[in-house]
Amino acid sequence: MIAHVAEASEGRGRVVLSLGPSSRMSEVAVSAALRVAAAFQSEVEALFVEDHQLFDLARFPFAREIALTGRTARPLSPDDIARELRQLFSALQRRVVALAREAEIACRCRTVRDEPVHALATACAENGPWNVVALSEPLTGKEAPLLARLFAEVHGTTGLIVAGSRSRRASGPVVAVIEDLERLQPMLRTAERLASAEGEAKLLLVGESEEHLGWMEGQARLALEEMTGAALLSAVAGPGEAGPVVRALTLAGAGFAVARFGGRLASEGSDLLLLAERLEGPLLLVR
Secondary structure, three states, X not given: OOOOOOOOOOOOOOEEEEEOOOOOOOHHHHHHHHHXXXXXXXXXXXXXXXXXXXXXHHOOOOOEEEOOOOOOEEEOOHHHHHHHHHXXXXXXXXXXXXXXXXXXXXXXXXXXXXXXXXXXXXXXXXXXXXXXXXXXOOOOOOOHHHHHHHHHHOOOEEEEEEOOOOOOOOXXXXXXXXOOHXXXXXXXXXXXXXXXXXXXXXXXXXXXXXXXXXHHHHHHHHHHOOOOOOEEEEEXXXXXXXXXXXXXXXXXOOOEEEEEOOOOOXXXXXXXXXXXXXXXXXXEEEX
């Protein structure tokens, strides 16, 4: 499927930036969300999710909040949690709105109290099927298992933006990782659309062997002849082998990578974590 976001005038989708009860917001992920919105002439909705499980926990009489020093503890209060979350969201909102204003992208913010995945599913269903979800927190082993749930349960999204802890920028060439030639055209269209606002589009063919890669290159050149000026790059990598792909993306100066979730390189396991963690830029995962 091609990653598509509805234009602001369509009212059938937007870029949903997921914010949660953590101060670990990646500005690269936010910049990536804004870049996608600019490419599709869309808008951004910053959705701050108050996980209702925090409030459920606070209602237990034995629940305590332990200070960072570990020396003191106090009873958990739903009112205290709500107040602290409002303060956190206010700070995050100010920063997101400032970045959106700088990028000249329409941005609105709201808060919901729900289970995080369900909150995103509801938000995407409310406003049509053409949404892209951006996770604001850097991708770690804790967040990785959520990706499969998001693709399975958030039906109104065509793609998911993630950024690793080493991500430093969301500018530069857009490189689409091609493992299956049947997806070459839609992946290329996505890369070209993202590159329309800034940078250039490149294709990275990934084959299981030199022989397989040679065949892919021949077929790709036939399919792309006189149709695009996108640079054609290549790498040999076995299943789950992210190292050669990361090196190729780094040499290409990738400021944004596009890959298929569930493929050999971007599945649910450590290969996806390795891919996201080592990239200098964000990663757009498509269905």
